Amino acid sequence: xxxxxxxxxGDLRVETVPDPVIEQPTDAVVRVVAAGICGTDLRGLAxxxxxxxxxxxxxxxxxxxxxxxxxxxxxxxxxxxxxxxQFSDGACAACTRGxxxxxxxxxxxxxxxxxxxxxxxxxxxxxATLVQVAADPGDDRLPGILALADVMSTGTHALAxxxxxxxxxxxxxxxxxxxxxxxxxxxxxxxxRIFLFGRHENRLEVGKSFGATDFVTARxxxxxxxxxxxxxxxxxxxxxxxxxxxxxxxxxxAVCADGGSVALVGGPHGGVDMMTCFLRNITVTGGLAPARxxxxxxxxxxxxxxxxxxxxxxxxxxxxxxxxxYEAMAARTATKVLVxx
Amino acid sequence: xxxxxxxxxGDLRVETVPDPVIEQPTDAVVRVVAAGICGTDLRGLAxxxxxxxxxxxxxxxxxxxxxxxxxxxxxxxxxxxxxxxQFSDGACAACTRGxxxxxxxxxxxxxxxxxxxxxxxxxxxxxATLVQVAADPGDDRLPGILALADVMSTGTHALAxxxxxxxxxxxxxxxxxxxxxxxxxxxxxxxxRIFLFGRHENRLEVGKSFGATDFVTARxxxxxxxxxxxxxxxxxxxxxxxxxxxxxxxxxxAVCADGGSVALVGGPHGGVDMMTCFLRNITVTGGLAPARxxxxxxxxxxxxxxxxxxxxxxxxxxxxxxxxxYEAMAARTATKVLVxx
Numbered sequence: 274x275x276x277x278x279x280x281x282x283g284d285l286r287v288e289t290v291p292d293p294v295i296e297q298p299t300d301a302v303v304r305v306v307a308a309g310i311c312g313t314d315l316r317g318l319a320x321x322x323x324x325x326x327x328x329x330x331x332x333x334x335x336x337x338x339x340x341x342x343x344x345x346x347x348x349x350x351x352x353x354x355x356x357x358x359q360f361s362d363g364a365c366a367a368c369t370r371g372x373x374x375x376x377x378x379x380x381x382x383x384x385x386x387x388x389x390x391x392x393x394x395x396x397x398x399x400x401a402t403l404v405q406v407a408a409d410p411g412d413d414r415l416p417g418i419l420a421l422a423d424v425m426s427t428g429t430h431a432l433a434x435x436x437x438x439x440x441x442x443x444x445x446x447x448x449x450x451x452x453x454x455x456x457x458x459x460x461x462x463x464x465x466r467i468f469l470f471g472r473h474e475n476r477l478e479v480g481k482s483f484g485a486t487d488f489v490t491a492r493x494x495x496x497x498x499x500x501x502x503x504x505x506x507x508x509x510x511x512x513x514x515x516x517x518x519x520x521x522x523x524x525x526x527a528v529c530a531d532g533g534s535v536a537l538v539g540g541p542h543g544g545v546d547m548m549t550c551f552l553r554n555i556t557v558t559g560g561l562a563p564a565r566x567x568x569x570x571x572x573x574x575x576x577x578x579x580x581x582x583x584x585x586x587x588x589x590x591x592x593x594x595x596x597x598x599y600e601a602m603a604a605r606t607a608t609k610v611l612v613x614x
Numbered sequence: 615x616x617x618x619x620x621x622x623x624g625d626l627r628v629e630t631v632p633d634p635v636i637e638q639p640t641d642a643v644v645r646v647v648a649a650g651i652c653g654t655d656l657r658g659l660a661x662x663x664x665x666x667x668x669x670x671x672x673x674x675x676x677x678x679x680x681x682x683x684x685x686x687x688x689x690x691x692x693x694x695x696x697x698x699x700q701f702s703d704g705a706c707a708a709c710t711r712g713x714x715x716x717x718x719x720x721x722x723x724x725x726x727x728x729x730x731x732x733x734x735x736x737x738x739x740x741x742a743t744l745v746q747v748a749a750d751p752g753d754d755r756l757p758g759i760l761a762l763a764d765v766m767s768t769g770t771h772a773l774a775x776x777x778x779x780x781x782x783x784x785x786x787x788x789x790x791x792x793x794x795x796x797x798x799x800x801x802x803x804x805x806x807r808i809f810l811f812g813r814h815e816n817r818l819e820v821g822k823s824f825g826a827t828d829f830v831t832a833r834x835x836x837x838x839x840x841x842x843x844x845x846x847x848x849x850x851x852x853x854x855x856x857x858x859x860x861x862x863x864x865x866x867x868a869v870c871a872d873g874g875s876v877a878l879v880g881g882p883h884g885g886v887d888m889m890t891c892f893l894r895n896i897t898v899t900g901g902l903a904p905a906r907x908x909x910x911x912x913x914x915x916x917x918x919x920x921x922x923x924x925x926x927x928x929x930x931x932x933x934x935x936x937x938x939x940y941e942a943m944a945a946r947t948a949t950k951v952l953v954x955x
Binding site for chain 1: 707708711712713715716775777846847848863871872873878881882883884885886888889891892893894895896897898899900901902904
């Protein structure tokens, strides 16, 4: 079969590789119907520190079960499934506590197991990892389902990390797919006012359709002042950092209300001053999304039409052209790319 | 009147100073019945960075209203009152949001207003700051009430910072008065298992009477292993850092369960790695306690006998001998000192 292989920083190729097979009785093999390219994939391609190392890339995919190991009970050949970006055993203390992202037997597709930017993928702990989708592989809701694998689960996690007061103000720093999904999750969580910080007009348009009420296109002190002025100096009850760089962390702290929360879902490549958090009673929360925990509910939400995160995908490529998809995201001409094997 | 005055690091004297008087119509003057010495007072005396600078020291006091300004409505001369360690206006956005510790018109006794280690003290925003106590000045529950001014409010804040799951495990790092009060608050919050990290036998005894179920007297890796072994490798749902030094922050992170919370109530003089928090889904919460928010409920709790934090006081001095009290706390021969003017 064909799969995207990261040979070295900057060297991504689509190659013919051995087909995945059942290796453990709890495995399933899934034929990929659609895969996503994630911002962290770009970090991996660029050789930046991060979780994405390959060699077989990709941690977002939807597909059809093609084969199951002898211990798989809840899935049948032909089932349409979505996978969270990590696999997990579903049985350990971390999984039982709702934190499958910390499962010690688990790991990330594209790093600890082969990735999903391929024609097919082996899924460890298939019963505990995959979630069935009651739809056909050709269903037009599939992009919305694919968005759940990582970015919409991550946005959901950001909002689940803090209890919102009535009439809450939420600020989302970053207009990438995670930021946009955080806006959608904020609306779903009942936020009254949702600020989106970003500079890409097309993304802010998506953010508006997702429920953002206010837009901050400035940066730094000017951006901070914009939100503070608009909230009578109070700040946001919850700030979602969907970027992770130091400048975004600084913005998150600057626009958070005293007594509020900052949810880190962008992977923080920077620091937060603890004494400032202490004196201002700011809670730092969020983290690597335990996507599997949210996935069943989110699949229901998409199939029932309660949410539609599919507009985060604004570009489609074939698997053989996946490098063009990476380039489009790196150049910011695409927000997020859907890959058709 | 007599008051404790901090002239310079290491130079604390009790001197005759002008009596406090009503300066603003929202002021009250309170004759002090009992005052406390706090761990942060010791930092101020030693010249360490921190909020306590004097010159009139002390931010924990119980007393009787002696005079009120023309705008004070809820208090009468003769009322027994307890003060939170900070005054606040009760009307601003921060106060309305339940974070009076961030009140911009407010401040800390002993820093932004004269302190309570004195025969009397002027209290700004008296209606919003002071809480009435339905008891006589000679009531033997007064030490328990005095403990609410800071340390028990702080322990309560630590526990209020995170929602505990059923059968929760809480770890408290530090066996000072704040740590001990955090144990008491954890028991009151329904924690099933409460680990207390400390090395002072008499304090651990108090912790036991407050509800601690497990005691860790080791330090560093050995201490971390003790808790992890005792919890099947999982760690604590909530860790309260009641110390603030880097070693305590490191312990808090090491013994926190993935998906759990670390409540910083010791005043963090150190850092926490954000990427570790992210990958392990650890929430960093807590902060400078908004004591006024908890005080009315806690006064009820003490008067009704539901809690009795008074055992944190194991030493009593007169105001003229207050330096001996500071010395006893610095030498760890006293956990916490009550001062009688």
